[in-house]
Amino acid sequence: MADKLKDAKIVFVVGGPGSGKGTQCEKIVAKYGYTHLSSGDLLRAEVASGSERGKQLQAIMQKGELVPLDTVLDMIKEAMIAKADVSKGYLIDGYPREVKQGEEFEKKIGAPALLLYVDAKAETMVKRLMKRGETSGRADDNEETIKKRLDLYYKATEPVIAYYEKRGIVRKINSELPVDEVFAIVEKAIDELK
Numbered sequence: 001m002a003d004k005l006k007d008a009k010i011v012f013v014v015g016g017p018g019s020g021k022g023t024q025c026e027k028i029v030a031k032y033g034y035t036h037l038s039s040g041d042l043l044r045a046e047v048a049s050g051s052e053r054g055k056q057l058q059a060i061m062q063k064g065e066l067v068p069l070d071t072v073l074d075m076i077k078e079a080m081i082a083k084a085d086v087s088k089g090y091l092i093d094g095y096p097r098e099v100k101q102g103e104e105f106e107k108k109i110g111a112p113a114l115l116l117y118v119d120a121k122a123e124t125m126v127k128r129l130m131k132r133g134e135t136s137g138r139a140d141d142n143e144e145t146i147k148k149r150l151d152l153y154y155k156a157t158e159p160v161i162a163y164y165e166k167r168g169i170v171r172k173i174n175s176e177l178p179v180d181e182v183f184a185i186v187e188k189a190i191d192e193l194k
């Protein structure tokens with residue numbers, strides 16, 4: 001099964017909550033036809049299905065904590081395999097959240113060619129999430145959970161960036177700029193891949 005993914009072009013999209021990962025991924029999809037897999041969206045779909053597993057996930061996500069590694073990884077892998085015949089490449093958005101998640105991904109699926117590090121100040125991220133929370137309907141877009149998500153990001157996810165920097169595949173994107181200017185930097189990084 002995993003053979004299907006052997007030569008897949010894989011891009012990790014990493015950054016704090018509200019940094020603009022999803023926004024940039026949409027633009028990459030429109031221009032390059034990559035398959036966008038947001039780990040958070042996959043988890044929210046499971047919650048929305050009302051399954052027993054979904055109920056457990058909801059409780060964890062509402063607290064801003066990380067769901068068990070295998071759960072997310074299995075979902076991503078399944079979704080990747082489903083698109084393997086048509087996909088030009090994969091944007092893995094919001095994953096890995098910790099170094100261990102990256103290691104397991106590489107064992108079970110493959111190595112990333114690029115890590116897009118979407119970088120914004122904490123203050124900017126909080127502002128964007130509070131604004132998004134007005135309309136997103138997301139249970140975790142509230143002040144208390146946002147704070148926990150940020151803390152966990154700095155503690156668990158920033159080390160992921162250092163880990164891949166040693167391999168020379170990190171491209172840091174300043175997402176304080178307007179969306180289109182951010183995308184101009186993103187395009188350069190994606191173009192280098194071809």
Ligand SMILES: Nc1ccn([C@@H]2O[C@H](COP(=O)(O)OP(=O)(O)OP(=O)(O)O)[C@@H](O)[C@H]2O)c(=O)n1
Pocket residue numbers: 016017018019021022039040041043060061062064065066067068072093094095096097140149
């Ligand atoms: N690999 C992942 C991805 C997501 N989550 C859970 O799903 C929640 C929402 O994830 P995501 O949508 O990626 O949220 P953020 O990164 O906070 O940012 P955004 O929604 O703004 O993209 C996280 O807080 C966490 O509880 C997780 O445990 N493991």
Ligand SMILES: Nc1nc2c(ncn2[C@@H]2O[C@H](COP(=O)(O)OP(=O)(O)O)[C@@H](O)[C@H]2O)c(=O)[nH]1
Pocket residue numbers: 015016017018019020021022023024128129131132175176177178179180182
């Ligand atoms: N000003 C500005 N706002 C942005 C930018 N990128 C995203 N946003 C806004 O910030 C919020 C969070 O963006 P999203 O893509 O969901 O971020 P994610 O949490 O990293 O996936 C959204 O409401 C966007 O409209 C950007 O580059 N500039």
Ligand SMILES: [Mg+2]
Pocket residue numbers: 021022038040094
């Ligand atoms: Mg997102």
